[in-house]
Amino acid sequence: MTTKEVTIQTEPFVVNIGPAHPSTHGVFRMRTTLDGEVIVNMEPIFGYLHRGIEKLAEERTYGGCIPLTDRLDYLASMSNNMAYCLAVEKLAGIPVPLRAEYIRVIMAELQRIASHLIAVGAFLNDCGAFMTPIVYMIREREKILDLFDMVCGQRLTYNYMRVGGVSQDLPAEFIPALRKFLKEMPGWINEYDRLLKQNEILLARAKGVGILPRELAINISASGPVLRASGVEWDLRRADPYSIYDRFEFDIPTGSAGDCYDRYRVRVEEMRQSLRILEQALKGLPEGEVRSEVPHLIRPPVGEAYGHIEAPRGELGFYLVSDGSIAPYRFHVRAPTLINLTALNDMMKGWKVADLILIFGSIDICLAEVDR
Amino acid sequence: MAMQMLPPDWPGNFWAHWGIFTVIILVFILVSVLMFIWFERRAMAVMQARLGPNRAGPFGLFQSAADALKVMIKEDIVPARADKVIHWLAPVVAFVPVMMVFAVVPFQGGALLADLNIGILYIVAISSVTTLGIFMAGWASNNKYSLLGAMRQVASVVSYEIPVVLSLVGVILLTGSLSLQQIVQAQEIPFILVQPLGFLLFFTGALAEINRAPFDLTEADSELVAGYFIEYSGMKFGLFFLAEYAEALVVSALVTTLFLGGWRGPLLPDWLWFLVKVGAVFFVIVWIRTTVPRVRIDQLMALAWKFLFPLALINLLVTAVEILVWPDVSLWLLVPINFAVMIVLVLLWSKLFKLGWGRVNV
Numbered sequence: 001m002t003t004k005e006v007t008i009q010t011e012p013f014v015v016n017i018g019p020a021h022p023s024t025h026g027v028f029r030m031r032t033t034l035d036g037e038v039i040v041n042m043e044p045i046f047g048y049l050h051r052g053i054e055k056l057a058e059e060r061t062y063g064g065c066i067p068l069t070d071r072l073d074y075l076a077s078m079s080n081n082m083a084y085c086l087a088v089e090k091l092a093g094i095p096v097p098l099r100a101e102y103i104r105v106i107m108a109e110l111q112r113i114a115s116h117l118i119a120v121g122a123f124l125n126d127c128g129a130f131m132t133p134i135v136y137m138i139r140e141r142e143k144i145l146d147l148f149d150m151v152c153g154q155r156l157t158y159n160y161m162r163v164g165g166v167s168q169d170l171p172a173e174f175i176p177a178l179r180k181f182l183k184e185m186p187g188w189i190n191e192y193d194r195l196l197k198q199n200e201i202l203l204a205r206a207k208g209v210g211i212l213p214r215e216l217a218i219n220i221s222a223s224g225p226v227l228r229a230s231g232v233e234w235d236l237r238r239a240d241p242y243s244i245y246d247r248f249e250f251d252i253p254t255g256s257a258g259d260c261y262d263r264y265r266v267r268v269e270e271m272r273q274s275l276r277i278l279e280q281a282l283k284g285l286p287e288g289e290v291r292s293e294v295p296h297l298i299r300p301p302v303g304e305a306y307g308h309i310e311a312p313r314g315e316l317g318f319y320l321v322s323d324g325s326i327a328p329y330r331f332h333v334r335a336p337t338l339i340n341l342t343a344l345n346d347m348m349k350g351w352k353v354a355d356l357i358l359i360f361g362s363i364d365i366c367l368a369e370v371d372r
Numbered sequence: 373m374a375m376q377m378l379p380p381d382w383p384g385n386f387w388a389h390w391g392i393f394t395v396i397i398l399v400f401i402l403v404s405v406l407m408f409i410w411f412e413r414r415a416m417a418v419m420q421a422r423l424g425p426n427r428a429g430p431f432g433l434f435q436s437a438a439d440a441l442k443v444m445i446k447e448d449i450v451p452a453r454a455d456k457v458i459h460w461l462a463p464v465v466a467f468v469p470v471m472m473v474f475a476v477v478p479f480q481g482g483a484l485l486a487d488l489n490i491g492i493l494y495i496v497a498i499s500s501v502t503t504l505g506i507f508m509a510g511w512a513s514n515n516k517y518s519l520l521g522a523m524r525q526v527a528s529v530v531s532y533e534i535p536v537v538l539s540l541v542g543v544i545l546l547t548g549s550l551s552l553q554q555i556v557q558a559q560e561i562p563f564i565l566v567q568p569l570g571f572l573l574f575f576t577g578a579l580a581e582i583n584r585a586p587f588d589l590t591e592a593d594s595e596l597v598a599g600y601f602i603e604y605s606g607m608k609f610g611l612f613f614l615a616e617y618a619e620a621l622v623v624s625a626l627v628t629t630l631f632l633g634g635w636r637g638p639l640l641p642d643w644l645w646f647l648v649k650v651g652a653v654f655f656v657i658v659w660i661r662t663t664v665p666r667v668r669i670d671q672l673m674a675l676a677w678k679f680l681f682p683l684a685l686i687n688l689l690v691t692a693v694e695i696l697v698w699p700d701v702s703l704w705l706l707v708p709i710n711f712a713v714m715i716v717l718v719l720l721w722s723k724l725f726k727l728g729w730g731r732v733n734v
Contacts (some may be wrong), residue, residue, distance in 0.1 A: 129666075132663065199664065205671075319731075
């Protein structure tokens with residue numbers, strides 16, 4: 001009896017994941033080449049949410065650009081406000097009152113917690129933990145949004161900070177509400193950890209998956225939790241202290257492996273550190289003005305300035321060029337998520353479709369910031 | 373032994389019996405699926421700090437009925453390049469076997485359509501046909517997501533059928549019968565105590581076979597959006613949805629019948645005990661869904677072949693030896709032994725093996 005060799009002919013096929021897909025966190029599109037379930041190649045295609053914000057800003061006054069920055073990373077509008085205001089203040093040499101600096105720090109750290117809550121919740125949702133983690137975390141995010149609502153009447157695009165300070169002082173009910181939040185929040189974070197930190201399935205899914213090596217992370221100039229999870233202790237709040245961050249004591253949580261699990265853990269630990277900063281800021285909050293005297297139309301001297309902060313998703317920078325007029329000549333945003341995304345293909349190759357969603361979720365992007 | 377179609381204490385002739393029970397099963401499945409959908413949504417909402425459906429009727433009880441009505445009057449869209457015949461046939465092939473399984477499930481003593489003496493074999497054989505419908509749907513839709521989902525379904529059913537069936541053999545050994553009616557009658561104590569490992573294996577494997585979390589890879593809403601029924605709408609989608617929940621109902625009913633003592637229980641009437649137990653098992657399924665993340669396809673396979681399969685074999689061996697050595701021993705004596713065996717084995721296996729994680733070089 002003769003046996004006949006039979007080879008099954010297979011070929012990779014292309015699947016478009018996105019732009020309309022529940023797990024692409026917006027309208028990102030991944031043109032994925034699959035060999036069965038294994039990813040052979042992934043080509044990111046973005047720009048579906050391009051609104052030309054950088055060009056729009058060149059037609060506006062310096063103060064009028066602030067609402068535009070809200071619409072960059074809409075999950076961290078306060079941080080965007082802050083980074084832009086820092087850049088303009090640097091460009092025009094405008095001082096900021098101490099109380100305003102403290103308020104800015106409080107807002108930025110609250111925003112970091114709110115943003116990380118969404119990031120972690122969405123990541124766990126991508127893992128397939130059906131809705132539970134994200135609904136829990138949105139519950140806590142609501143409390144932060146309530147706080148923001150008190151200070152500026154908005155819940156998503158705050159437009160709260162101004163060049164030279166913030167738009168208005170904290171209302172009377174804000175401080176007690178913040179204290180209450182600071183008291184409750186550590187318990188909630190512990191609860192999330194109890195529920196999922198050591199979950200066997202989560203460990204199997206996320207540990208060792210989507211590794212971003214230290215060297216690669218540095219070479220692509222990744223920043224934020226993505227970089228720190230790869231074991232690089234780089235945080236602008238420590239490396240280049242802006243505002244008044246040199247006054248606060250906090251640790252920089254880092255990972256070691258650079259996998260999805262580390263990125264998830266780094267974000268959770270950062271929430272704890274943010275709470276520490278918030279407590280110190282609340283203790284040191286001075287009385288006084290919240291806004292320095294700034295002309296209605298700012299005309300910075302001819303020159304350029306780069307203001308950057310440690311936004312929840314990484315180094316958010318605004319590069320402004322002034323030609324002496326009332327509008328910026330050039331308005332460039334260094335969006336952390338766009339740069340973090342460049343490692344996507346390297347992290348994904350060889351993993352499976354399910355991991356693709358997970359790795360993509362662990363980078364935590366906001367498409368409005370990627371596309372601008 | 374001749375196939376005994378009529379329970380001896382059931383009045384009336386064969387056709388009356390057949391007609392009555394067909395109607396009962398149809399109504400039971402439809403009503404309980406609607407109730408299950410409502411129950412799942414409410415229970416999940418409570419666990420997730422939300423409200424859930426609460427508008428239609430008292431406690432939102434009529435929400436599923438309203439949804440069912442909506443699904444029926446929706447437009448039926450068939451993709452332009454779909455395989456029309458198979459696309460049409462697939463929901464039927466997926467749904468009918470689930471209904472057929474209930475023919476042998478006793479609601480109470482003697483209350484069942486057919487007391488087959490090959491009951492379990494019949495269930496195992498018939499319930500696998502659903503997979504065929506799912507694969508037909510995935511293939512005929514001409515959609516890559518559907519195809520991926522359908523492939524996952526076939527792979528998982530092929531793997532999980534083995535440990536599931538093997539874990540049932542322990543129960544069959546204990547009772548010496550394949551008839552569900554006789555299995556319930558043999559349960560002086562619920563077999564979950566006598567066959568704890570078998571229960572664990574069966575429940576885990578069954579969850580994988582019916583695509584419930586954490587093994588819901590076939591649908592995987594965060595990866596494949598909806599998996600095999602992504603291209604279905606209207607009542608065809610409704611049938612898939614119905615089949616899915618009816619499968620959960622089947623598993624709950626089987627766990628109840630085989631491991632929880634079926635309709636037996638004190639005080640309450642028999643049929644009520646059956647319903648209560650089915651509801652309790654379904655609640656556990658919902659609970660698991662809200663709690664754990666989803667596994668990956670290779671981990672799903674690893675779980676079937678590295679964990680469940682060897683454990684099912686060992687469980688079968690242990691049970692067989694016990695019955696061979698002490699044929700007339702009281703079931704109570706087996707409880708501590710089997711629990712000890714289960715704990716040792718599960719601990720051992722979870723130390724020895726890890727769920728695989730692997731990157732493929734491309």
